[in-house]
Amino acid sequence: MKAIVHRDPGGPDVLELVERDLPTPGPGEVRVRVVVSGVNPADTQARSRATTGFAEVTPHLDGAGVIDAVGAGVDEGRVGQRVWLFMAAAGRPTGTAAEFTVLPAEQAVPLPGEAGFDVGASLGVPALTAHRALTVAEDGPRRLRPGALDGMVVLAAGGAGAVGHAGIQLARWAGATVIGTVSGPEKAALATAAGAHHVVNYREGDPAAEIRRIAPEGVDIVAEVALGANLALDLAVLRRRGTISTYANDGGKPVELDVLQHMVLNTRLQFLVLYTAGPEARAGAVEDVAAAVRAGALPVGEEHGLPLVRFPLERTADAHRAVESGAVGKVLVDVTS
Template identity: 85%
Template sequence: MKAIVYRDTGGPDVLQLVERDRPTPKPGEVRVRVAVSGVNPTDWQARSGRAHRKLFPEITPHLDGAGVVDAVGDGVDPGRVGQRVWLFMAAAGRPTGTAAEFTVVPAEQAVPLPDEAGFDVGASLGVPALTAHRALTVAEDGPRRLHPGALDGTVVLAAGGVGAVGHAVIQLARWAGATVISTVSGPEKAKLATAAGAHHTINYREGDPAAAIRAIAPDGVDIVAEVALGANLALDLAVLRTRGTIATYANEGGHAVELNVGQNLVLNTRLQFLVLFTAGPQARAAAVEDVAAAIRDRALPVGEEHGLPMHRFPLHRTADAHRAVETGAVGKVLVDVTP
């Protein structure tokens, strides 16, 4: 089979296209013929050596993807062969991710994908959708599970709503009944956030964004899903309601985070840091179930018309796909692995 590998950490050029034997699923695992592989910031950060120490002599990257189960290990229902699935955390603690024609994962990490959902949708879930679910379910006064009506009466602020996680925050929050506000940097991104389902968009570079958000939510925002905590914390606190939650999954721009302790004490702010890998198995399992339900409800479409433009690369150009993510491509970067 064809696979992308790297043996040393570094820039995108360390990625190589090679021939490898098809992996054999062990007990409790499935082998998936990958159709589409999704690329996340975590993938290039791991490849560069920035995210964590390299654990294996050779690694096939990418956590997310979608395809068809073509073999199962002992203890897995043989009826799963031929099942369309979406994959998450494929390369987490393992050397074989989805940037290959075949990959092997624990059976629970290959989630059934409805026939009406394309492989593009499946490959765009994983890290972004599960992270978004986590951000929406950590509030003190909020639900731990999402379903239609779970966030009725809740105001959610999606910072950076045109990124893959922000896009999923908008879609899942809207599906669960929240009023969704997204901060954007200009009219083109406002158009994308609106297409994703945001009820309101606020250009944070113009006027008084805090006043504009307060005009929509006079009592304050319940949950902020934050992508750039250092840059946006002052705005977040200006619009947060008492006992509100700032769920932060990144710090884009790398700005220092300075906390006014007194202000946060008075607000009873919940500042929740989150990353999927250490969220815990129960939280991940709940997120998988709820995201699967949202897919069945057709609540997570992708494509520019749904607020998430697609940037596609063939397998042999995976290095270019990584460059696109590193340089801030707006939308979702996908690698087409097999037809």
């Protein structure tokens, strides 16, 4: 089979297209013929700095395809099942940038027939991270379903990014009023297409006043992608006992906390990453995201607010360069037809 591998950390040039033997699923595992592989910032970061302990690694956490073999203890009826994959390369050398991959059966989630492989490959890190961001508020739910966020206001910072896009879609599916903040008209159009009820350009006018006009009592949950840059705005619009769920710090601006201000607001500042979220939180997120997919709530494509940027498997290095250069939308690698 064809696979992308790297043996040492470094830039995109360390990625190499090779031929490898077909992997065999072990107990509790499935083998998946990968159709589409999703590329996330986490994948480029792992490639650039991680020491994995493996002789070589096939990158990428997310993807979608068809189960073609199962290991001992896995229902043989799953052979032929369309699935979306998450955390495939987490602590393992077998990510989704290959024609076939093996992973634990529970990390291959059934993909309904009406959902394409592009949708499946775009879930994983973005959708599960967005779910976590929406389910850690003191006064909010721990699980998502229609009505779970009724009466709540969610602010998706960077609403045109992959996690912001999934956050908008999940929050709207769960009943929240959704506000997206963006940097310009192009991204405003994408956030609106994703389902945001309101979009605010944080580079124009008085964004805090505009958000307060929409939500006079303040925002319940902020799903934050650039905490250092946006913290002042977040605090200006957060309601008492509101939550700032931060999953990144784009731009790398240092974060300075006014402790008294946070104390007065009873702010919950929640940092999150999937790897350490815990198995119970991840399992709940997978179930809820799968339900949202079945409901048709997580479509992708420019018409749905998430343009798709595609590369063939042999150009996986270019896919990584696209992610690192801030490509708007979701970067995908087409693996097999």
